[in-house]
Amino acid sequence: MMEIFSYPFMQTAFIAGGAIALVAPLIGSFLVLKRYALIADTLSHVALAGIAVALITKTEPLYVTILLCIGVSLLIEFLRQKRGLQGDAVLAMFLPGGLAVSVVLLSLARNPGAGITSYLFGSVTTVSLNDALFIVALAIFSIITIASVYDKLLFAAYDEETAKASGIQTTFLNTLLMVLTALAVSISFRLVGALLVGALMVIPVVSSELLAASFKQTIAYAMMFGIASMFLGLILSFSVNIPAGSTVVLVSLLFFLLSFLLSSKKHVILGNK
């Protein structure tokens, strides 16, 4: 069992995975609160297009994906806020759009590389130590940024109109949240997989929402569920030799089931809603 920690690639996976498992549910808590959870899936499909561009141009996928995801997240916010388009409709437009661009680009490329599957579904071996350190740095940056605007971001996510009327800079905060989401998606796709990263931002939050008594508790439980899903998923993935991202998502779904059963039991005992 302990031999898993002796492999350098697994050590790297645990470092990167730990950082992702903390930051993804943290950002996801605000997205779920805003009923904007689909943004994570939308940006993960945009990330696929970034990966396709990087594979064709032989550039670093992480950096290309970060730039593309931030660009698209700003475009989505522009269309939603300035042009008054419905948020869910804009997301539903970019989600298949990202997938379509990536499929077209990959089909045009003669040899896009054999590793495309690992980008789609995640792989522990594709994360280098430098990648892991970059992921940790971005995760720390995201956590400190959210902590410094926490109260304003919370107000804007819970009741945007009143927050705006009170003098909170809601447009800036919405844009900031989109950029942080884009960063989180970009740093996660290698380990968890572009198609599965959205789940890591949403499932731990929904699981914790069922048990928590406050928003702060929701964030704390979501981060704990995130870490537990990530580490258990990585261990299982290594032990049974199955893809890391899918295993992490399945473990997080098991935690959701557990939370659901626990919350149902609590409601039956207390007679709550």
Next chain:
Amino acid sequence: MPTVSSPCISLVDVSFSYGTVPILEHITLTIQSGEFIGIIGPNGGGKSTLIKCILGLLTPDSGSIEIFGEKLLTQSTQKKIGYVPQRSESQNGSFPFTVREIVDMGLAVKSSLFSFHHHDEKAIHKALEDTGMETHIEEKMSDLSGGQKQRVLIARALVGNPSILILDEPTVGVDQKSKHDFYTLLKSLNTTKKITILLVSHDTDAITEEVSTLACINKALTYHEPTKSLNKKLMMESTYGKYTKKLVHDH
């Protein structure tokens, strides 16, 4: 009764339209400090649009709005206004929030953007005490009744110590007993704390009994008088005239 003194909100010839559909037409209205003013009118008459213009959420097509003599709504004037919205779908009611967390949101504007939040427990307790909700501080919002939730939202508006309280249809979905308690609370805030209150409602009967001044909006300002000299017939005819006729005709 509080002492009515200088104007705190002044609207001069304010017009607003959504595209080509006029919503507000040439509204001129002055609200004095210490007033408890009720704004009523038919659905779609422009009540909520008017307060969104006052709050700076919408920009009028023409005319001017002054808050405490300032033409542009700045963060310092915004801090003087407490806003209680209509309970809406924009608030995710299923999410677990304690009463303390909701009221604490009202303090967010006190600190600058990238500065860690200064939690003021004393101010939160005071605001909840003023609204009679102090004993519920640890409870989840989702476990409260409609009337209690509205009181918590008033506490959130009060925690920043505003001079003006603006409420948009606050009693929608609230039972009769809670409505009565709610108006008593507003009167108390108006008289004891000298807070200017602007209450938007479609509940004509209740509001004419509770407020000190009544303004009626149906695109234009159709009536504006103290309630002690209320001419209900004139008010109803000038504001709901055509609509009332139609109802009678249809039935």
